[in-house]
Amino acid sequence: MRTDVQRFTVAHLLRRPAACEVGGFVVGFDPSTTSPYVNYATPFPGAEPTDRDIAGLIAAFRERGLRPRLEFAPDAALAVEPALRRAGFGTEALHEYLVCTPATLVAQGAGPGSADPVDVAAPATDADYTAIDTALAEAFGGQWAPSPEGAARLRRTEEGGGAVRFVRAEDGGCAGGALCSALAEGTAELAGVGTLPAYRGRGIAAAVTAALAGTLFGRGAASVWLEYSGEGSRRVYERVGFRPGGTRLYVSLDG
Template identity: 70%
Template sequence: MGIDVQNFAVANLRRRPEAAEIGGFVLGVDPGTTSPYINYATPLPAARPGARDVAALIGAFRERRLKPRLEFAPDAAPAVQQALEEAGFTVEAMHEYLVCVPETLTMPPAAFPVETPSTDEDYAAIDAALSEAFGGEFAASPEGAARLRRTEESGGAVRFVRAAGGGCAGAAMCSAPAVETSELAGVGTRPDFRGRGIAAAVTATLAETTLARGARSVWLEYGGDGSRRVYERVGFRPAGTRLYMSLEA
């Protein structure tokens, strides 16, 4: 599965508003933000970069005033980690990823409707709810709401559960499929609404939607044992790891 996930990473970065291929790497940039979690690079599968390739990649980040950062499946490009470490990159994290296929997808009982956003107010509410869900790790903004709308309108999917008093209780998104797979990300529930099955409902609905559109699989990363159990209940299974590396200024 690692090669599928890495091929997806390459294809997904090439869809960024600005993308560049540099010495066996693809750098994807959204000029609307300087976030290193949106602007990063990934190697081509089986890439074997040399010191000049890595230096050129660092230069491309520096020219754009961005932090050099990469995300990739190490088993699909095993020579890359050492090349990056020799240039001073360090490991931020290594995360296991889970994969769901049609045969494993399990829809939970319908406790509440999962909706598709349709208005600017919906997208703004989702962006605000995810900001709160992730402890303010990123600030809600018009640009964030616009990125969510672009995801939905460009072949991906955004789904949410509406709060009883209005706004959004929890949400997540799936990128548009590439190489027959899609990444499900940003699963978040506001603290006051946790423990009600919202994350499971949104995750399962997104997987069902994406698989019905022709994807062969959907994959995601999880942030702890609690969230892993949620994802496993709706049909996600362990399949590999992803490595995050960056270079400090």
């Protein structure tokens, strides 16, 4: 059983501006957004919450006008899922996560059909952050709208110990990019890997993923982990050196 990813999630949420602990859980509230994908809870490894603990957790969300929601590795806290089910929490998703270590990382060369290596860069200007936010919003099918707040969150990631990397488009904007959290508990989460449709198939996702993992390994991370959205993306990450690590459960309470 791996607990590093769950311990990371706890430490990561404790960084949030209004994080709090409730009955064996940490809740990572961020007053700058009402997004359920930012405002969520996770249990401490080995937590054994009572029904009263779960009620207190729900109340912490309700009093802020937010939907109660959790993300966690169920095998790191076996008593949590049954307690949440008793309270009516339903499954949003169950995702497998993959883990890369310095020993498994595979350096990326030229993209398909090209003799030149994919040029991965770190953002340096406000325009870069805006371009990355805009490109990732489009790459993920408009699941969120690009915004100054989104660009600011990317900047905070880069300046707060994490990393943001991207590949420039011909017009100077962003063809594709991703981000990685700051290191916590020996590991870091790589997320938001996206490429504009016109630039897919050029090795951008693999190059950005490898660059981010290498950056965090250079800062002392023992591993970097991520979740994938389909078999196509899984194959990309496996080429970079990511291997199966476990599962993470997403649950929420409606009404």
